[in-house]
Amino acid sequence: MAEQDKVILHGMWASPYAKRVELALNFKGIPYEYVEEDLRNKSDLLLKYNPVHKKVPVLVHNGKAIAESMVILEYIDETWKDGPKLLPSDSYKRAQARFWCHFIQDQLMESTFLVVKTDGEAQQKAIDHVYEKLKVLEDGMKTYLGEGNAIISGVENNFGILDIVFCALYGAYKAHEEVIGLKFIVPEKFPVLFSWLMAIAEVEAVKIATPPHEKTVGILQLFRLSALKSSSATE
Amino acid sequence: MAEQDKVILHGMWASPYAKRVELALNFKGIPYEYVEEDLRNKSDLLLKYNPVHKKVPVLVHNGKAIAESMVILEYIDETWKDGPKLLPSDSYKRAQARFWCHFIQDQLMESTFLVVKTDGEAQQKAIDHVYEKLKVLEDGMKTYLGEGNAIISGVENNFGILDIVFCALYGAYKAHEEVIGLKFIVPEKFPVLFSWLMAIAEVEAVKIATPPHEKTVGILQLFRLSALKSSSATE
Numbered sequence: 001m002a003e004q005d006k007v008i009l010h011g012m013w014a015s016p017y018a019k020r021v022e023l024a025l026n027f028k029g030i031p032y033e034y035v036e037e038d039l040r041n042k043s044d045l046l047l048k049y050n051p052v053h054k055k056v057p058v059l060v061h062n063g064k065a066i067a068e069s070m071v072i073l074e075y076i077d078e079t080w081k082d083g084p085k086l087l088p089s090d091s092y093k094r095a096q097a098r099f100w101c102h103f104i105q106d107q108l109m110e111s112t113f114l115v116v117k118t119d120g121e122a123q124q125k126a127i128d129h130v131y132e133k134l135k136v137l138e139d140g141m142k143t144y145l146g147e148g149n150a151i152i153s154g155v156e157n158n159f160g161i162l163d164i165v166f167c168a169l170y171g172a173y174k175a176h177e178e179v180i181g182l183k184f185i186v187p188e189k190f191p192v193l194f195s196w197l198m199a200i201a202e203v204e205a206v207k208i209a210t211p212p213h214e215k216t217v218g219i220l221q222l223f224r225l226s227a228l229k230s231s232s233a234t235e
Numbered sequence: 236m237a238e239q240d241k242v243i244l245h246g247m248w249a250s251p252y253a254k255r256v257e258l259a260l261n262f263k264g265i266p267y268e269y270v271e272e273d274l275r276n277k278s279d280l281l282l283k284y285n286p287v288h289k290k291v292p293v294l295v296h297n298g299k300a301i302a303e304s305m306v307i308l309e310y311i312d313e314t315w316k317d318g319p320k321l322l323p324s325d326s327y328k329r330a331q332a333r334f335w336c337h338f339i340q341d342q343l344m345e346s347t348f349l350v351v352k353t354d355g356e357a358q359q360k361a362i363d364h365v366y367e368k369l370k371v372l373e374d375g376m377k378t379y380l381g382e383g384n385a386i387i388s389g390v391e392n393n394f395g396i397l398d399i400v401f402c403a404l405y406g407a408y409k410a411h412e413e414v415i416g417l418k419f420i421v422p423e424k425f426p427v428l429f430s431w432l433m434a435i436a437e438v439e440a441v442k443i444a445t446p447p448h449e450k451t452v453g454i455l456q457l458f459r460l461s462a463l464k465s466s467s468a469t470e
Contacts, residue, residue, distance in 0.1 A: 052338065052371055064327050071333045078326040091313040092299050098306045103287065136287055 007032035008060040010046050012039055013211060014219045016109070017069040018057040019168040024076050027159060027205035028083055070101065073161055086161045096144060097162045100137070104165050107133045112169060116180055116220060117227035123180075130184060138190045147192060155199040166193075167200045175216040179224060242267035243295040245281050247274055248446060249454045251344070252304040253292040254403040259311050262394060262440035263318050305336065308396055321396045331379060332397045335372070339400050342368045347404060351415055351455060352462035358415075365419060373425045382427060390434040401428075402435045410451040414459060 009025065009032050011018030025032050037046055037056050049058045049065035058065055059072045061079065066072050077086040087094045111133065114126040145151045155163060170176075170185055177183055187194040200206055244260065244267050246253030260267050272281055272291050284293045284300035293300050294307045296314065301307050312321040322329045346368065349361040380386045390398060405411075405420055412418055422429040435441055 052334075052375065061327075066327070066330045066334070068334055068337055071330050071337065074333065075326055075330040078329065091310055092296075092301070094313065095301045095306050095310040098309065099301070099303055102303055102306065140287065 004062065006060075006062055008035060009033070010035045010037055010043070010049065010056055010058040010060070012037050012056050014216065014223075015056055016168040017055070019171075019209065020069045020164050021057045021059060021072050021076075022209050023164045023168060023205055024073050024086055024161075026209055027164075027203075028076060028080055028086070030076070030080055070105065070165075073164070077161075084159070086164070088158065088160065097160065100140060100144065100162050101165045103133075103137065103140070104169060108137070109169060112184065115182075115184075116176070116224050118231070119228060127182065131189065134184065134190055134193065138193050141192045141196060145192060145196060148195070151192065151195045152199045155196065155203065159200075159203055159205070163196075163200050163203075167197065167206060170197055171201070171206065171210065172216050172220070173197065174213055175220050178217050179220040239297065241295075241297055243270060244268070245270045245272055245278070245284065245291050245293040245295070247272050247291045249451065249458075250291055251403040252290070254406075254444065255304045255399050256292045256294060256307050256311075257444050258399045258403060258440055259308050259321055259396075261444055262399075262438075263311065263315055263321070265311070265315055305340065305400075308399070312396075319394070321399070323393065323395065332395065335375060335379065335397050336400045338368075338372065338375070339404060343372070344404060347419065350417075350419075351411070351459050353466070354463060362417070366424065369419065369425055369428065373428050376427045376431060380427060380431060383430070386427065386430045387434045390431065390438065394435075394438055394440070398431075398435050398438075402432065402441060405432055406436070406441065406445065407451050407455070408432065409448055410455050413452050414455040 007025070007030060009018070009021055011022060011034060013036060022034075035043070035045070037043060039056070042054060046056065046058060047054055049060060050067040053067060055067070057069055057072060058067050059075070060066075061075075066075050073086055087097060108130065111126055111129045115123055115130055118126055145154050173183065173185060185193045185197050201210075242260070242265060244253070244256055246257060246269060248271060257269075270278070270280070272278060274291070277289060281291065281293060282289055284295060285302040288302060290302070292304055292307060293302050294310070295301075296310075301310050308321055322332060343365065346361055346364045350358060350365055353361055380389050408418065408420060420428045420432050436445075
């Protein structure tokens with residue numbers, strides 16, 4: 001890395017979108033300064049750097065701002081070419097990795113949040129939807145990752161963009177279980193996804209980005225209670 | 236291109252998503268076979284190639300299938316490295332191009348379709364939303380593309396992924412005007428976007444992918460009437 005490289009990440013510690021960037025920077029060994037944003041009172045810098053969406057994450061590299069986590073991950077991989085890659089080198093495998101990242105982004109992110117934010121019938125509906133989509137992902141990953149030891153060695157040798165996007169969403173599985181009393185990645189239903197998640201949890205870049213369990217439980221509870229409260233106020 | 240390259244595009248002529256891929260292949264001068272899909276009676280091949288979404292476009296390159304238009308565009312650019320590029324070579328400019336592609340995809344595609352599919356109050360609401368987002372795009376493009384002649388020379392010299400995504404959605408502006416009686420890219424409101432669209436329409440790869448006006452009007456009318464009919468049946 002050139003001497004003059006200055007990298008700043010504007011994030012929020014519990015955001016799965018910001019977590020993607022944090023994981024990518026850790027994994028590639030890129031030194032960076034971290035700015036924690038208060039999302040109820042966003043900094044002027046965040047609003048200046050991301051006027052369109054006004055959201056974290058924003059990566060600022062030598063004064064130039066890049067927003068949107070998936071765009072940032074591609075930027076990181078293309079800018080820091082030394083060391084481990086986030087995307088496979090083969091263009092067909094890159095396409096498959098991007099396809100499944102899109103799938104998680106479009107089909108699973110919002111509906112997984114919805115499970116945390118609802119209860120009763122609405123929650124059951126959201127759970128059914130998430131399980132249906134996870135089944136599609138399970139079948140896809142059976143082909144993409146293989147099964148059994150192939151998964152573990154795949155994660156060890158080819159950790160990258162898809163592992164990051166999956167684990168930024170489901171890495172907090174213990175907190176999910178404690179707060180909403182259910183597992184998303186049920187081992188009996190989704191054995192491939194479960195082995196995958198367990199293998200990812202052993203990666204050093206992931207370990208150092210994992211906040212203390214109690215802290216994650218606390219914010220998830222807050223997020224859930226505030227969503228339930230505002231939904232009952234509007235019903 | 237290697238002698239053995241066999242490229243097949245499964246598309247549907249009026250789909251803006253399939254249009255993106257057609258434009259990219261034309262622009263890069265990649266020979267391909269085209270398979271028109273009947274979306275009410277999808278081919279077994281389409282279902283086999285895109286079992287997850289069961290949608291066009293699918294690109295089949297030497298027997299390997301790639302789905303999702305944005306993933307396909309990146310694949311095309313990475314696989315056929317000779318000739319013109321779809322993405323800028325500078326990684327920061329690539330990030331900007333990708334950012335605005337995401338913006339059009341996430342903020343404008345569905346809401347633009349909604350204008351075509353509704354009338355009365357619901358349509359007005361959709362129009363307001365589209366104009367609000369187009370204003371954001373106008374401001375963004377003022378910085379990204381410049382103004383006046385800079386736009387024209389930019390399109391001539393750097394036609395690529397963002398031009399493709401923009402024009403696949405708004406290229407049929409004459410048909411939009413005839414069928415729903417309004418312009419999306421109003422010259423007075425969005426002068427930069429308007430100049431951009433006009434410059435894009437002069438690009439050879441775009442001209443040859445533009446279907447006859449009457450044919451586009453016909454399918455838009457059908458699409459609109461069938462949406463209005465099914466919405467009145469459920470109200």
